[in-house]
Amino acid sequence: MADVGGRRSRAEVTARGTSAPGDAAWVKSERQLDREHRRRRAGVRSASLATASTVLFAVVVVAVVVSSPGWPRVHETFFAWDEFADAFPDVLRGFWLNVRIFLIAEPVILAVGLLVALARGLRSPLFFPLRALAVAYTDVFRGIPTILLVYLVGFGLPALRLQGLPDDPAVLGGFALVLSYGAYVAEVFRAGIDSVHPSQRAAARSLGLSRTQSLRFVVLPQAVRRVVPPLLNDFASLQKDTALVAVLGPLEALRQAQIHSADTFNYTPFLASAVLFIALTVPMARFTDHLAARAERRRAPGGGT
Amino acid sequence: MHRRPLAAVLTGLAALTLAVTACAPQEDDTATASKSPASCTKDKLPLKTPGKLTVATDKPAFEPWFKDDDPKNGQGFESAVAYAVAGKLGFTKDEVAWTVESFESSYAPGTKKFDFDINQVSVTPAREKAVTFSSGYYDVQQGVVALKGTKFAGASSIAELKGAKIAVQVGTTSYQAVKNQLKPDIEPKVFNNQIDAVNALKNKQADVLLVDLPTAFYVTAAQVEDSKIVGQLPQTQGGETEHFGLLLEKGSPLVGCLDKALGELKSSGELAKIEERWLTSAAGAPVLK
Numbered sequence: 001m002a003d004v005g006g007r008r009s010r011a012e013v014t015a016r017g018t019s020a021p022g023d024a025a026w027v028k029s030e031r032q033l034d035r036e037h038r039r040r041r042a043g044v045r046s047a048s049l050a051t052a053s054t055v056l057f058a059v060v061v062v063a064v065v066v067s068s069p070g071w072p073r074v075h076e077t078f079f080a081w082d083e084f085a086d087a088f089p090d091v092l093r094g095f096w097l098n099v100r101i102f103l104i105a106e107p108v109i110l111a112v113g114l115l116v117a118l119a120r121g122l123r124s125p126l127f128f129p130l131r132a133l134a135v136a137y138t139d140v141f142r143g144i145p146t147i148l149l150v151y152l153v154g155f156g157l158p159a160l161r162l163q164g165l166p167d168d169p170a171v172l173g174g175f176a177l178v179l180s181y182g183a184y185v186a187e188v189f190r191a192g193i194d195s196v197h198p199s200q201r202a203a204a205r206s207l208g209l210s211r212t213q214s215l216r217f218v219v220l221p222q223a224v225r226r227v228v229p230p231l232l233n234d235f236a237s238l239q240k241d242t243a244l245v246a247v248l249g250p251l252e253a254l255r256q257a258q259i260h261s262a263d264t265f266n267y268t269p270f271l272a273s274a275v276l277f278i279a280l281t282v283p284m285a286r287f288t289d290h291l292a293a294r295a296e297r298r299r300a301p302g303g304g305t
Numbered sequence: 306m307h308r309r310p311l312a313a314v315l316t317g318l319a320a321l322t323l324a325v326t327a328c329a330p331q332e333d334d335t336a337t338a339s340k341s342p343a344s345c346t347k348d349k350l351p352l353k354t355p356g357k358l359t360v361a362t363d364k365p366a367f368e369p370w371f372k373d374d375d376p377k378n379g380q381g382f383e384s385a386v387a388y389a390v391a392g393k394l395g396f397t398k399d400e401v402a403w404t405v406e407s408f409e410s411s412y413a414p415g416t417k418k419f420d421f422d423i424n425q426v427s428v429t430p431a432r433e434k435a436v437t438f439s440s441g442y443y444d445v446q447q448g449v450v451a452l453k454g455t456k457f458a459g460a461s462s463i464a465e466l467k468g469a470k471i472a473v474q475v476g477t478t479s480y481q482a483v484k485n486q487l488k489p490d491i492e493p494k495v496f497n498n499q500i501d502a503v504n505a506l507k508n509k510q511a512d513v514l515l516v517d518l519p520t521a522f523y524v525t526a527a528q529v530e531d532s533k534i535v536g537q538l539p540q541t542q543g544g545e546t547e548h549f550g551l552l553l554e555k556g557s558p559l560v561g562c563l564d565k566a567l568g569e570l571k572s573s574g575e576l577a578k579i580e581e582r583w584l585t586s587a588a589g590a591p592v593l594k
Contacts, residue, residue: 263481
């Protein structure tokens with residue numbers, strides 16, 4: 001959109017240049033009208049070509065799939081409507097657990113990530129142990145495959161048989177996800193903080209702000225704004241990884257689908273669960289795009305708000 | 306300038322055509338011609354690899370169905386059954402090839418890489434829509450396991466298990482039994498495999514474990530210290546027994562010969578002998594009412 005706007009204004013400038021200065025009513029020149037006409041036609045042409053080729057592509061792909069010899073079996077085992085309808089209520093009930101794990105884990109991950117990133121940025125030698133701990137945390141927990149971590153936390157912690165430790169699999173699984181994603185998000189935050197130019201900090205300090213104040217009021221706001229798209233990217237990933245909690249026993253979406261599938265030897269329930277996950281991640285992806293576009297507009301010359 | 310988008314589209318279409326021809330359909334695998342081959346002699350059988358009987362099971366292969374996670378050793382109930390069936394069809398021990406097939410891929414549509422799969426799969430009408438089963442080689446009962454001295458260890462009826470946290474393995478008929486017979490107040494915990502479910506019992510994340518009876522005996526004897534079999538669940542569905550069957554590709558003509566072999570093993574008493582040797586007698590477990 002912004003691109004088109006830019007081109008139009010340039011065209012107007014050219015048009016103004018060709019007409020004589022001081023004219024009472026400005027009209028577009030013949031040449032400009034012709035140019036605009038041609039541009040519009042080219043636009044319509046490329047749009048219709050894009051549509052036609054997309055439709056053709058879809059038709060060919062569908063035709064190839066449907067005409068393949070195994071299609072009736074695939075249709076029966078992956079796209080059975082009655083299986084879908086049968087499994088969907090259970091899968092949806094399970095999916096609610098995924099959503100809850102996600103909604104609770106997300107703010108905790110943000111807090112953990114930010115704290116770890118800040119700990120890594122501490123300069124005083126006094127804080128060396130804290131800094132070392134933060135480095136070790138990100139190294140270790142980014143290195144362990146998430147599913148392994150879910151296993152280790154989910155079966156390891158209760159095996160300690162300590163009093164007061166939660167034994168709910170969803171809580172333990174959520175804790176494992178926080179540990180894993182906290183490490184990723186910490187690195188994202190650190191990148192954001194590092195991306196703020198040192199002159200910003202210097203300027204804040206010269207205005208009389210303390211180290212903490214300049215971090216709080218100058219560096220962090222800019223850093224956080226810059227890392228919103230990668231953060232949302234991590235959260236889309238987190239949404240899907242809530243399915244990993246299934247290995248600890250709770251009946252979440254993937255598990256419910258698995259149960260129905262094993263029951264009838266039909267894979268359609270997995271499709272039902274996939275549909276739900278997509279329904280959650282696609283709006284998130286569009287939201288990320290929207291935020292990125294807004295940030296781009298703000299950074300563009302003259303784009304104040 | 307004008308031609309360029311058109312040219313691009315043409316190139317794209319050409320690429321698409323190439324891609325489509327690249328994935329030309331595989332040869333048709335509809336082997337539904339006859340239910341059973343004319344004769345069940347070794348050289349007439351429709352096998353995946355001629356001269357070899359390819360048998361599949363999951364990995365790890367659990368006791369007491371297999372021993373030491375090695376189906377090839379002929380030890381454990383299902384390994385022994387597979388070799389007995391192979392013997393009836395005229396295969397020697399080294400003509401039996403084992404492959405690994407996870408439970409979930411065993412019922413995937415399309416050509417299978419095994420002649421039959423033996424993996425404690427219960428036969429149900431819904432499942433028979435997707436695969437072909439042989440006749441049963443083992444009648445299953447569900448057993449309830451708990452740690453000694455815990456709240457539910459002394460239960461003598463199904464009603465007493467209402468408040469228990471139950472652990473089961475996903476995709477098993479044990480889960481069906483939880484849903485249809487036990488109907489607990491608390492949602493059961495459903496695990497990927499038997500080991501995870503057993504661990505949940507060990508860690509006291511679950512009060513009781515529901516598995517088939519032979520596995521229950523194995524769990525209490527070898528896997529979990531201080532555990533006991535609380536009892537077994539009564540047979541349901543009007544006395545119709547749940548049984549394990551050999552799993553075959555849908556419409557596989559081999560099934561007739563397998564049924565014949567199993568029938569002979571049953572009538573000669575050989576199957577009962579194998580069962581006696583590898584599966585501890587279920588006589589000791591009281592039936593829960």
